[in-house]
Amino acid sequence: MADAIRNAMTGIFDSNYPWICSILLLIIVILLILIIARMCTTSNCISPSVTRVDFRTYRLPSGIHEPKVHRTAAAPASGSNASSQFVSSVTQLPGSVNMPETTPLLSENVKRMIESIQCYQERQESGGCGLVNFANSCYINSALQCLCHIRSFTDIILSIQEKYQRHLTPISSAYAQLLTKMKSLPRSSTTAYELKACLSSVNQRFSTADQQDSHEFLTTLIEAMHDELMDNYQDGSIDDLMHGTIRSVVKCNECLDESYTDQSFLSLPISVHQSETTTSLSGMYQQFAGFLSAFIGRSISLDDCFERLFSVEQLNEGAHWFCSKCQKLTKVTKTFHLEHVPRVLILQLKRFSNDLTDDTKVKTKVSFKHQLDLQKFMNRCELAQSWLYTLVAVVVHEGTLTSGHYTAFARHLDNECWHHFNDEDVSPASSKKVLTSDAYILVYERR
Numbered sequence: 001m002a003d004a005i006r007n008a009m010t011g012i013f014d015s016n017y018p019w020i021c022s023i024l025l026l027i028i029v030i031l032l033i034l035i036i037a038r039m040c041t042t043s044n045c046i047s048p049s050v051t052r053v054d055f056r057t058y059r060l061p062s063g064i065h066e067p068k069v070h071r072t073a074a075a076p077a078s079g080s081n082a083s084s085q086f087v088s089s090v091t092q093l094p095g096s097v098n099m100p101e102t103t104p105l106l107s108e109n110v111k112r113m114i115e116s117i118q119c120y121q122e123r124q125e126s127g128g129c130g131l132v133n134f135a136n137s138c139y140i141n142s143a144l145q146c147l148c149h150i151r152s153f154t155d156i157i158l159s160i161q162e163k164y165q166r167h168l169t170p171i172s173s174a175y176a177q178l179l180t181k182m183k184s185l186p187r188s189s190t191t192a193y194e195l196k197a198c199l200s201s202v203n204q205r206f207s208t209a210d211q212q213d214s215h216e217f218l219t220t221l222i223e224a225m226h227d228e229l230m231d232n233y234q235d236g237s238i239d240d241l242m243h244g245t246i247r248s249v250v251k252c253n254e255c256l257d258e259s260y261t262d263q264s265f266l267s268l269p270i271s272v273h274q275s276e277t278t279t280s281l282s283g284m285y286q287q288f289a290g291f292l293s294a295f296i297g298r299s300i301s302l303d304d305c306f307e308r309l310f311s312v313e314q315l316n317e318g319a320h321w322f323c324s325k326c327q328k329l330t331k332v333t334k335t336f337h338l339e340h341v342p343r344v345l346i347l348q349l350k351r352f353s354n355d356l357t358d359d360t361k362v363k364t365k366v367s368f369k370h371q372l373d374l375q376k377f378m379n380r381c382e383l384a385q386s387w388l389y390t391l392v393a394v395v396v397h398e399g400t401l402t403s404g405h406y407t408a409f410a411r412h413l414d415n416e417c418w419h420h421f422n423d424e425d426v427s428p429a430s431s432k433k434v435l436t437s438d439a440y441i442l443v444y445e446r447r
């Protein structure tokens with residue numbers, strides 16, 4: 001029998017039928033792959049790595065379903081005792097596994113799971129509407145999620161809507177309607193298509209289906225609503241809320257005379273270049289330095305960025321200023337102060353160059369905190385006034401300038417619960433995840 005098989009195989013492999021030989025080899029390879037894949041799947045059930053499931057990164061399909069959770073009748077709504085009772089009644093989450101009770105990582109995972117479930121519950125109770133992505137509209141969606149989670153701005157828009165009702169101007173009306181719709185659809189999603197169409201009349205750039213800058217959309221929308229309300233009703237409430245003033249002070253090194261210029265801002269641009277040395281480099285060397293920094297994970301803090309922005313700057317050698325007091329060209333120093341800061345502070349981390357030919361993105365990691373104190377950067381210290389801000393929203397950009405994706409983190413208006421808004425998908429997010437994100441826009445609000 002064995003001899004017969006050997007003879008048959010020899011016949012086949014004697015190149016009389018090379019195509020049969022190829023097919024047989026292919027089948028053997030496929031079978032091997034299937035066996036290996038099966039073994040891997042089976043071993044995952046007991047692999048310790050599976051116990052490292054991060055429940056906070058678990059995302060619900062379409063952002064509208066919740067994990068199947070049911071409480072026992074005796075379980076209280078909150079508290080540590082509630083947690084243990086609560087976890088014991090959690091049914092199998094999609095993708096979750098039965099974990100050994102003695103695993104050290106279990107307690108951490110359980111905590112994360114509790115946090116995740118509590119956030120889902122809060123979302124069910126109080127809202128979290130996704131926005132559908134229509135033709136590269138993630139830049140719009142992220143900006144809008146950011147804006148509608150600013151409490152003071154939302155309050156103003158809703159009061160304006162109530163005040164002017166049917167006579168509300170087009171863009172403000174479209175935004176107010178979207179805001180109302182999002183509030184009424186806490187477990188679903190909607191689209192911002194009508195608002196985009198309205199805003200396209202102000203900026204043609206938004207009329208195409210191309211990806212655009214989320215920051216530009218955000219500031220264009222705010223300015224458009226401000227202009228509409230000022231032109232039609234002399235209503236400056238958006239201006240009072242969101243515009244600040246930065247003062248540049250030029251000081252003569254000889255007579256110490258000062259002159260200043262005030263400039264209004266809706267958004268404060270923050271340079272995130274790592275060092276002056278890096279910025280003075282050029283071409284390939286600068287790119288290499290940037291790559292190296294990104295590779296080794298170098299970062300800069302937001303506080304450092306502010307310190308640099310408001311530090312004293314000696315103007316370059318050869319740059320002279322005509323001093324009206326000395327009546328001659330003199331050397332000067334230049335400093336910036338915040339003359340007035342708005343209640344809502346928008347910070348744009350300058351990751352993109354204004355030069356259209358420069359498509360490199362500054363990928364410096366910027367560390368930031370939930371609290372931001374601006375007192376030391378103010379021109380005047382009014383003790384009665386607090387300069388302490390709280391982070392309320394973050395727009396994140398991932399990828400490159402030509403091929404990227406925008407998402408947003410935002411804190412719920414009624415609680416401390418953060419959510420990640422990835423177009424129509426909405427998922428709970430931990431505080432740590434927010435602070436370690438690749439932020440592009442930060443929104444702080446003074447309470």
Ligand SMILES: [Zn+2]
Pocket residue numbers: 252253254255256257323324325326327330
């Ligand atoms: Zn002078």
